[in-house]
Amino acid sequence: MSSKGKTVSPLGLRISAIGGLLFLHLPLFFIFLYAFTTEEKSFEFPPPGLTTKWFGVAWNSRPDIWPPLYLSLQVAAIATILALIFGTLAAAALSRTKFFGRESISLLFVLPIALPGIITGIALRSAFDIMSIPFSVWTIILGHATFCIVVVYNNAVARFRRLSGNLVEASMDLGADGFQTFRHVILPQIGTALLAGGMLAFALSFDEVIVTTFTAGQQTTLPIWMLSELIRPRQRPVTNVVAVFVFLVTLLPILAAYYLTREGEHTGGSSK
Amino acid sequence: MTAMAAEKPRGIAGTISDVFFTRPQLLTLLLLLPPLLWIGVVYVGSLFALLLQSFYSLDDFSGVVVHEFTLATYSQLFEGSNVQIILRTVTMAALVTVASAIIAFPIAYYAARYARGWMKALFYLAVMMPLWSSYLVKVYAWKLILAKEGVITWFANALHLGWLLDGILALPIIGGPSLSFSYLGTFLVFVYIWLPYMILPTQAALERVPTNFIEASADLGADPGQTFRTVIFPLALPGIVAGSIFTFSLTLGDYIIPQIVGNSRLMIGQAVYTLQGTAGNIPLAAAFTVVPMVIMGFYLWMAKRMGAFDVL
Numbered sequence: 279m280s281s282k283g284k285t286v287s288p289l290g291l292r293i294s295a296i297g298g299l300l301f302l303h304l305p306l307f308f309i310f311l312y313a314f315t316t317e318e319k320s321f322e323f324p325p326p327g328l329t330t331k332w333f334g335v336a337w338n339s340r341p342d343i344w345p346p347l348y349l350s351l352q353v354a355a356i357a358t359i360l361a362l363i364f365g366t367l368a369a370a371a372l373s374r375t376k377f378f379g380r381e382s383i384s385l386l387f388v389l390p391i392a393l394p395g396i397i398t399g400i401a402l403r404s405a406f407d408i409m410s411i412p413f414s415v416w417t418i419i420l421g422h423a424t425f426c427i428v429v430v431y432n433n434a435v436a437r438f439r440r441l442s443g444n445l446v447e448a449s450m451d452l453g454a455d456g457f458q459t460f461r462h463v464i465l466p467q468i469g470t471a472l473l474a475g476g477m478l479a480f481a482l483s484f485d486e487v488i489v490t491t492f493t494a495g496q497q498t499t500l501p502i503w504m505l506s507e508l509i510r511p512r513q514r515p516v517t518n519v520v521a522v523f524v525f526l527v528t529l530l531p532i533l534a535a536y537y538l539t540r541e542g543e544h545t546g547g548s549s550k
Numbered sequence: 551m552t553a554m555a556a557e558k559p560r561g562i563a564g565t566i567s568d569v570f571f572t573r574p575q576l577l578t579l580l581l582l583l584p585p586l587l588w589i590g591v592v593y594v595g596s597l598f599a600l601l602l603q604s605f606y607s608l609d610d611f612s613g614v615v616v617h618e619f620t621l622a623t624y625s626q627l628f629e630g631s632n633v634q635i636i637l638r639t640v641t642m643a644a645l646v647t648v649a650s651a652i653i654a655f656p657i658a659y660y661a662a663r664y665a666r667g668w669m670k671a672l673f674y675l676a677v678m679m680p681l682w683s684s685y686l687v688k689v690y691a692w693k694l695i696l697a698k699e700g701v702i703t704w705f706a707n708a709l710h711l712g713w714l715l716d717g718i719l720a721l722p723i724i725g726g727p728s729l730s731f732s733y734l735g736t737f738l739v740f741v742y743i744w745l746p747y748m749i750l751p752t753q754a755a756l757e758r759v760p761t762n763f764i765e766a767s768a769d770l771g772a773d774p775g776q777t778f779r780t781v782i783f784p785l786a787l788p789g790i791v792a793g794s795i796f797t798f799s800l801t802l803g804d805y806i807i808p809q810i811v812g813n814s815r816l817m818i819g820q821a822v823y824t825l826q827g828t829a830g831n832i833p834l835a836a837a838f839t840v841v842p843m844v845i846m847g848f849y850l851w852m853a854k855r856m857g858a859f860d861v862l
Contacts, residue, residue, distance in 0.1 A: 287664040295660035298653050299673075302680045302745060305691040308701060312694055321697040323704045364585040371581035374574070383586065390593055392795065393846060394803020396819045397839050400826060401596035404603040404836055424593050427585060456567030456577075478682065485684040487806060491823070504686050508693065508810050521687045532682040536675060 309525065313518035321514070332515040340516055343503065350500040353415065354483040357422035361479045364423070365430025366472060373438035388432070390425045398424065399492030406493070413495025421493040422486060426479035433475030433539070437468050470538040477531035477538075485528050500524060604836035615833060623833045627841070632821070636841055639818040642733070643801035646740040647748075650797045651790050653741065654748035658789075661749075662756035677753075681746035689810055692739045696811060698728035726813050736812035740801050747796035751858075755789025756782070792858040798849060802842040818842060 313332060315325035336343060372384055390398055402421050411417065441464065449459040487501035494502060504524070507517040570577040607620045626632060661673040680688070695701045706715040719725040719732065726732030759782055767777040805819025816824070818838055825835035853859065 287660060291656055291660055291664075294653075294656035298657040298745075299676050301653070301742065302676065305688065305695055305742065306680075306683070308694045309687055309691045321694045321700045323694075323699065323701045364588050367581045368585035371578045371585075374578060374581075377575070377578065383582070386589055386594070387585070390589070392799065392850070394799050394819070394842055396803040396805060396822055397597070397600070397843060398593070400822055400832075400835055400839050401593075401600040403826060404832060405596040405599035407832060408599050408602065420592060424589070427588065431585075450571075455564045456570050457563045481682055485686065487686055488804070492826070501684075501686050504690070505806065508686070508690055517690070521684070521690055524684045525687045528682065528684045529679065532679060533675075536678060540671075 309521050313522050315515055318513045318515055332519050336516045336519040346498045346500045346503040350484055353418050354480050356419050357426050357483045358476050358480045360423040361426030361430045362476050365427045366434050368431050369434035369438050373435050388428055391428045395488035399489040403492040417493045421489040422483040426483055429479045430475035433471045437471035441467055474535035474538040477535040481528040481531045600836045603832050604840055606833040608831045608833055623837045627837055635816050635821050643798045646801045647794045647797045649741045650745050650748040654752050658749050658753035658756055662753050677746050677749050688743055689807055696730035696735045730811050731813050736808050739807050739811050744797040744800050748793035751792035752789040755786045759785045788857040791853050791856050795853055799846050
């Protein structure tokens with residue numbers, strides 16, 4: 279039984295795997311550390327002293343943080359709702375039947391994340407330019423919803439595929455109409471996948487900067503605010519405080535989405 | 551089912567669902583139409599607007615976009631500095647892709663073949679969290695680390711390796727005044743940011759390698775190295791190619807990372823951004839974005855032939 283003897287991994291493999299994971303995680307630690315440094319003009323390491331005053335400064339005396347935050351929350355919320363509607367519809371349609379051109383259409387739905395964000399950005403920018411559409415909250419939402427649809431679609435389509443056809447047929451056989459079957463059989467099974475997709479879409483939109491710079495005009499979302507602070511720093515630790523906040527706001531939905539889709543693995547009907 | 555429907559009236563909802571039941575294509579069409587219109591009109595429509603813009607030109611004297619068909623804008627792409635920008639970006643994307651594949655493989659391999667139970671969940675989370683967490687925050691973290699007065703310099707000096715760091719920075723092309731103003735720094739950040747996109751498909755492909763293939767290979771007398779080269783690696787290759795779609799494409803189009811960590815020589819993304827913004831030259835910006843589109847179109851076509859899409 280060679281497979282049993284293989285449960286112990288080669289040392290070199292273990293070291294490079296762990297090294298790779300450390301490379302992925304250590305850098306974020308410094309974001310937290312520098313939120314407490316007393317040095318505001320440079321990235322001196324180790325920090326000359328530690329303080330918690332920057333959290334107070336960010337909260338009380340930096341009014342420039344709040345409008346971008348509200349704008350980002352507003353955009354993320356609306357883009358997520360739009361993505362949930364359109365992404366679910368697309369997943370439902372493409373997973374239920376085979377038809378001519380289905381492969382091409384599914385490719386079309388992943389295109390907005392397969393192509394670099396800058397293409398989506400400049401494409402929308404050119405379209406607004408040609409049609410003389412002025413920049414507004416809605417031009418930002420339009421861009422965000424386009425790639426958020428993909429996220430919801432990906433999550434939903436995976437679940438739809440695992441959805442056992444037997445349950446739907448059983449429901450129909452027992453006299454439920456299509457709407458009842460959707461409400462009582464399909465929705466409970468795809469619900470967690472949709473919630474997960476929605477949360478990921480929210481995190482993605484809240485944090486998006488590449489497409490946004492092309493569709494926002496003079497408006498400032500929180501990532502655009504951060505970008506301008508990175509290029510022209512004022513109080514560097516305050517930027518770190520906001521970065522810690524953005525990190526947590528995006529991290530929590532991701533963990534929740536992970537938890538939801540894991541739970542779903544046991545309720546999906548057929549295994550795998 | 552039809553007998554029951556005939557017995558009692560089922561209301562409008564029932565009638566509608568009966569129609570859908572008898573004509574499933576109609577329901578598919580109705581479900582598909584709104585999202586297809588969105589992607590079709592908003593996204594593909596915009597891509598066409600972009601293409602259209604690339605055939606316009608900018609009047610050099612007035613600075614106004616001339617809405618007349620011309621290939622002049624494309625010919626500007628082949629001028630010296632613009633060719634430099636394209637070559638520089640493609641080289642960077644290729645190097646980042648290779649480095650990501652090398653770093654990603656052991657992680658993916660360990661997660662797919664050795665990690666079990668809670669370890670497996672931990673590995674998955676450890677890759678998913680950096681993948682989804684804030685892009686700008688991650689780039690910012692590297693700005694702190696690579697700064698001249700920052701973490702890496704301190705560690706290099708503490709380990710008495712300051713001479714090595716200075717030596718690397720003194721190298722032509724990849725070096726610079728400090729890591730955060732060098733190609734090496736840009737390269738590191740790119741690899742860091744896109745690495746999870748490489749790990750996940752590689753791991754997915756490795757998990758699909760059936761254990762009995764490996765056992766069969768061993769039974770037939772192959773040593774572990776041979777098994778790896780002739781069985782495991784070829785079967786994992788579609789996953790690596792799938793991952794490379796992301797690492798390559800994302801590097802081609804990024805303009806934030808080289809702007810924050812890097813020297814002043816432009817990449818495609820920065821050229822596009824500057825041209826559409828301050829210069830107001832949307833036609834040339836559009837022509838520039840056609841370059842990654844063509845490259846990625848070709849790349850996706852190759853990837854599809856290699857079966858990379860089955861892993862996604």
